[in-house]
Amino acid sequence: MSDIRVRGFAGSINxxxxxxxxSAPPTNCGEQIMxxxxxxxxxxxxKTIGEPVTNVSSRYSATDWNxxxxxxxxxxxxxxxxxxxxxxxxxxxxKKRYPHHAVIASLMVASNREAWHExxxxxxxxxxxxxxxxxxxxxxxxxxxxxxxxGQVPEYxxxxxxxxxxxxxxxxxxxxxPNITDIRTVARAAKRGGADGLSAINTINSITGIDLDTxxxxxxxxxxxxxxxxxxxxxKPIALNMVQQVMADPESALPLSGIGGIETWxxxxxxxxxxxxxxxxxxxxxxxxxxxxxxxxxxxxxWMRSKKFDxxxxxxxxxxxxxxxxxxxxxxxxxxxxxxxxxxxGCDLCHIACWDGAxxxxxxxxxxxxxxxxVELHPTPAQNExxxxxxxxxxxxxxxxxxxxxxxxxxxxxxxxxxxxxxxTECVGCNLCSLVxxxxxxxxxxxxxSGVPAETWEERTHGLSCAVEPHRS
Amino acid sequence: MSTTTxxxxxxxxxRFTELKxxxxxxxxxxxxxxxLYCFDAPxxxxxxxxxxxxGFIKRIASGNLRGSAMRILDANILGGSCSRACPVDILxxxxxxxxxxxxxxxxxxxxxxxxxxxxxxxGGDVQTAPRGSRHxxxxxxxxxxxxxxxxxxxxxxxAKATVVERRALPGGLNTYGVAEYKLRAAESLREIEMxxxxxxxxxxxxxxxxxxxxxxxxxxxxxxxxxxxLGAMQQLNIPGEESEGVMNALELIAGYKTxxxxxxxxxxxxxxxxxxxxxxxxxxxxxxxxxVYLLYRRGERDIPAFESEYEHSKVEGVQFLWRRQPMxxxxxxxxxxxxxxxxxxxxxxxxxxxxxxxxxxxxxxxxPAIGQSPITDLMRDxxxxxxxxxxxVIDHATGQTGNPRYFAGGDCTxxxxxxxxxxxxxxxxxxxxxxxxxxxxx
Numbered sequence: 001m002s003d004i005r006v007r008g009f010a011g012s013i014n015x016x017x018x019x020x021x022x023s024a025p026p027t028n029c030g031e032q033i034m035x036x037x038x039x040x041x042x043x044x045x046x047k048t049i050g051e052p053v054t055n056v057s058s059r060y061s062a063t064d065w066n067x068x069x070x071x072x073x074x075x076x077x078x079x080x081x082x083x084x085x086x087x088x089x090x091x092x093x094x095k096k097r098y099p100h101h102a103v104i105a106s107l108m109v110a111s112n113r114e115a116w117h118e119x120x121x122x123x124x125x126x127x128x129x130x131x132x133x134x135x136x137x138x139x140x141x142x143x144x145x146x147x148x149x150x151g152q153v154p155e156y157x158x159x160x161x162x163x164x165x166x167x168x169x170x171x172x173x174x175x176x177x178p179n180i181t182d183i184r185t186v187a188r189a190a191k192r193g194g195a196d197g198l199s200a201i202n203t204i205n206s207i208t209g210i211d212l213d214t215x216x217x218x219x220x221x222x223x224x225x226x227x228x229x230x231x232x233x234x235x236k237p238i239a240l241n242m243v244q245q246v247m248a249d250p251e252s253a254l255p256l257s258g259i260g261g262i263e264t265w266x267x268x269x270x271x272x273x274x275x276x277x278x279x280x281x282x283x284x285x286x287x288x289x290x291x292x293x294x295x296x297x298x299x300x301x302x303w304m305r306s307k308k309f310d311x312x313x314x315x316x317x318x319x320x321x322x323x324x325x326x327x328x329x330x331x332x333x334x335x336x337x338x339x340x341x342x343x344x345x346g347c348d349l350c351h352i353a354c355w356d357g358a359x360x361x362x363x364x365x366x367x368x369x370x371x372x373x374x375v376e377l378h379p380t381p382a383q384n385e386x387x388x389x390x391x392x393x394x395x396x397x398x399x400x401x402x403x404x405x406x407x408x409x410x411x412x413x414x415x416x417x418x419x420x421x422x423x424x425t426e427c428v429g430c431n432l433c434s435l436v437x438x439x440x441x442x443x444x445x446x447x448x449x450s451g452v453p454a455e456t457w458e459e460r461t462h463g464l465s466c467a468v469e470p471h472r473s
Numbered sequence: 474m475s476t477t478t479x480x481x482x483x484x485x486x487x488r489f490t491e492l493k494x495x496x497x498x499x500x501x502x503x504x505x506x507x508x509l510y511c512f513d514a515p516x517x518x519x520x521x522x523x524x525x526x527x528g529f530i531k532r533i534a535s536g537n538l539r540g541s542a543m544r545i546l547d548a549n550i551l552g553g554s555c556s557r558a559c560p561v562d563i564l565x566x567x568x569x570x571x572x573x574x575x576x577x578x579x580x581x582x583x584x585x586x587x588x589x590x591x592x593x594x595x596g597g598d599v600q601t602a603p604r605g606s607r608h609x610x611x612x613x614x615x616x617x618x619x620x621x622x623x624x625x626x627x628x629x630x631x632a633k634a635t636v637v638e639r640r641a642l643p644g645g646l647n648t649y650g651v652a653e654y655k656l657r658a659a660e661s662l663r664e665i666e667m668x669x670x671x672x673x674x675x676x677x678x679x680x681x682x683x684x685x686x687x688x689x690x691x692x693x694x695x696x697x698x699x700x701x702x703l704g705a706m707q708q709l710n711i712p713g714e715e716s717e718g719v720m721n722a723l724e725l726i727a728g729y730k731t732x733x734x735x736x737x738x739x740x741x742x743x744x745x746x747x748x749x750x751x752x753x754x755x756x757x758x759x760x761x762x763x764x765v766y767l768l769y770r771r772g773e774r775d776i777p778a779f780e781s782e783y784e785h786s787k788v789e790g791v792q793f794l795w796r797r798q799p800m801x802x803x804x805x806x807x808x809x810x811x812x813x814x815x816x817x818x819x820x821x822x823x824x825x826x827x828x829x830x831x832x833x834x835x836x837x838x839x840x841p842a843i844g845q846s847p848i849t850d851l852m853r854d855x856x857x858x859x860x861x862x863x864x865x866v867i868d869h870a871t872g873q874t875g876n877p878r879y880f881a882g883g884d885c886t887x888x889x890x891x892x893x894x895x896x897x898x899x900x901x902x903x904x905x906x907x908x909x910x911x912x913x914x915x
Contacts, residue, residue, distance in 0.1 A: 066506040066534070067499075067502045067503040067505070067506035067534070068506075345570040345571075345573035345574055346511075346515065346570050346573070347509045347511040347512070347514075347570045348511060348512040348513060349509060349510070349511065349512060351512055352512035364513070389869075389870050392521075392869050392870065392897075393518065393519065393520065393521045393523070393897070394521055394887070394890060394894050394897075395521060395559075395560065395563065395564060395890050395891040395893060395894050396563055397777075397889075397890050397891070398777070399775075399777070402563055405519075405563065405567070406567070413573050414570075414573060418515070438509050438574070439574060
């Protein structure tokens with residue numbers, strides 16, 4: 001068994017696994033969090049504690065995609081609507097019953113030193129293993145000078161982090177908002193302020209859609225809406241990019257709890273490969289319940305074992321140096337698309353995608369048996385017309401006709417004339433065809449030897465290699 | 474004159490519950506989203522009317538249901554009845570590339586039905602060019618799918634079309650002959666009502682019996698389209714065939730669909746194993762017959778019915794008697810029929826009776842279902858139209874017969890295929906007539 005425990009995250013936070021619940025409705029009260037721990041979650045960031053709010057109904061909306069629910073999720077719910085006393089009393093209870101799980105207090109109070117000092121001390125007295133400063137909430141609270149209103153101004157973020165650090169005895173995590181031009185500016189400020197770790201990303205400003213009958217955007221609150229925070233599977237790529245930006249920047253990098261569209265162990269592994277020490281999940285739990293953590297823990301452990309990673313630290317951050325600036329990419333690396341004729345089902349989506357959306361190098365011009373690459377002899381337009389006249393489609397009603405209709409020509413299950421041909425001399429290796437192909441491993445991108453040594457744009461333009469600038473007349 | 478005149482019959486509806494119930498809107502959206510949206514899609518090629526299948530499915534996925542229906546009706550004005558009656562497993566759905574991945578093909582038929590039903594439910598109408606804007610007048614003889622498709626296409630493009638029908642209701646086999654659990658007569662009529670609103674004129678009870686009738690049509694119209702279908706069902710040619718209690722399959726099907734036959738009991742023997750025989754046998758079961766035998770002179774592997782129809786009939790409880798031929802029908806004193814049959818075997822493609830294999834089946838109804846006979850004598854004799862093997866000879870690309878004013882399509886030209894084939898024929902003929910007319914008037 002590989003060990004998926006988390007030890008000493010951001011200094012001193014331990015948990016039985018890296019899967020934490022993010023500060024959100026699934027961590028609204030002690031009873032929920034205890035059930036979550038029973039289900040297998042390693043930690044929980046308490047729904048943000050502060051001066052209780054009044055919420056609106058409705059609060060959530062979603063973006064469905066192709067008939068599937070919740071590709072992206074949006075909320076306009078504020079922080080906890082329960083009193084600080086209730087939350088902290090329950091927190092103490094949870095900590096007493098689950099001493100080995102991580103309980104993090106997410107905090108948001110008015111921007112003055114005393115208020116922050118007080119909430120920090122009370123939370124730690126209740127037994128919190130760490131504090132997460134909510135500088136990220138993009139809706140509602142920001143209008144009151146809190147949440148992302150702090151997280152978008154590095155000076156505020158640094159100042160409040162420093163206030164918290166004056167009192168905090170447990171690790172302090174700063175939760176970053178993505179609603180900013182460069183997330184690193186606030187990460188750096190938090191680090192300057194003394195933060196022990198970071199959480200990223202919070203939700204992204206969004207309007208999920210508009211009801212085309214009422215013309216009111218969702219979620220509808222008595223005929224109006226307000227921009228909400230976007231999360232769920234749709235935001236994962238954005239979150240991964242921001243995680244990479246933070247972790248690759250020495251002035252920003254801190255122990256990081258990754259957040260954003262994590263639904264499976266695969267997602268979690270990707271965040272950890274970019275440097276996260278723990279991950280936080282909300283939307284997937286709101287969709288399917290706490291039970292999803294079982295597969296996350298099993299799947300991660302099993303993948304680690306197959307990769308011979310004994311501990312999380314063994315693979316944490318391993319993909320970080322695989323991300324670089326564009327100028328450092330090898331311009332002479334060449335791949336081309338190869339179509340496996342035996343797998344092709346003849347949907348020809350690669351053809352139309354390449355033709356209309358890429359570089360016009362996948363052709364539907366095959367008329368004979370196995371070839372790859374060359375052009376074949378084709379019928380004349382007159383022959384084509386005669387053929388189409390002679391082959392008017394009718395329902396195959398007799399057994400003979402039915403047998404003939406099911407037959408293909410050529411050695412593959414798909415007729416040769418429906419299997420596209422890649423012109424490898426024109427193929428730029430963009431990947432598009434392999435992305436649209438609905439069949440696994442049917443189109444693969446194969447490396448071809450360009451016969452030229454590796455060279456980057458940086459090397460080409462700054463003379464770091466021997467390459468000579470092409471002469472222009 | 475309205476074309477919808479069949480009363481709703483709850484008992485019929487209950488007995489003939491639909492084989493494929495409609496998809497809910499959400500199920501349709503999910504199914505539509507499964508479609509890969511193939512380029513130059515094989516399903517479209519496989520459809521005789523070449524409906525843009527991925528095109529209409531994409532529109533269902535996006536919620537553009539009217540656009541979806543229009544996409545279907547553009548190619549196939551009887552898209553509604555085809556969505557129910559088509560043997561999709563050997564047409565569009567059979568061609569779906571999903572098969573090649575071992576996945577269930579897209580439910581194209583049910584999606585098509587979903588779009589067309591929504592169109593009808595919203596009282597949708599098909600846009601047509603101004604009536605008379607094309608100088609062509611066409612008479613379509615017979616109100617079956619071929620004629621309807623021909624007339625609708627002509628009207629859509631601004632020509633005048635009149636459908637001449639000897640029966641009281643239009644639709645041909647769509648109304649009178651397709652199993653009710655696939656296509657209800659009322660739905661066929663609803664579709665034809667839409668075609669009537671497009672400007673197609675109907676003359677009912679107007680059989681074309683003589684050369685004079687045809688001459689009259691020739692004087693009134695530029696072109697005549699023959700959508701005659703096939704003739705009466707073929708006889709068994711055995712003694713006792715005229716007995717009461719012998720009723721051919723089409724009679725039985727038309728009878729229950731129009732409410733004349735409401736109930737059967739006892740034992741029914743259907744002779745033949747084509748799709749119509751299967752329809753009749755299933756209908757007999759659903760109408761209450763306890764035992765239904767399907768008698769076929771060859772073996773299970775030789776039956777002309779589609780695989781799916783055969784499988785379905787087993788589910789309906791039809792029992793099969795293979796390699797058995799009817800010899801005579803007798804009536805006993807209590808009005809029960811005695812059907813004498815004999816086992817046969819194939820010797821050099823000839824069926825030879827096996828000695829001492831006689832079996833007499835006591836039954837209440839014998840249903841011959843061994844095909845329809847051609848009815849093209851009049852045409853051949855009067856109109857100088859070539860008839861070969863009982864089928865009117867046409868140029869398949871245009872539907873034109875040897876007589877340039879006469880076009881033909883559907884069962885009378887192909888010996889009996891599917892609704893969708895008839896629609897394709899009718900449409901091709903209409904387009905060819907318009908092309909000829911354009912050349913004449915420009």
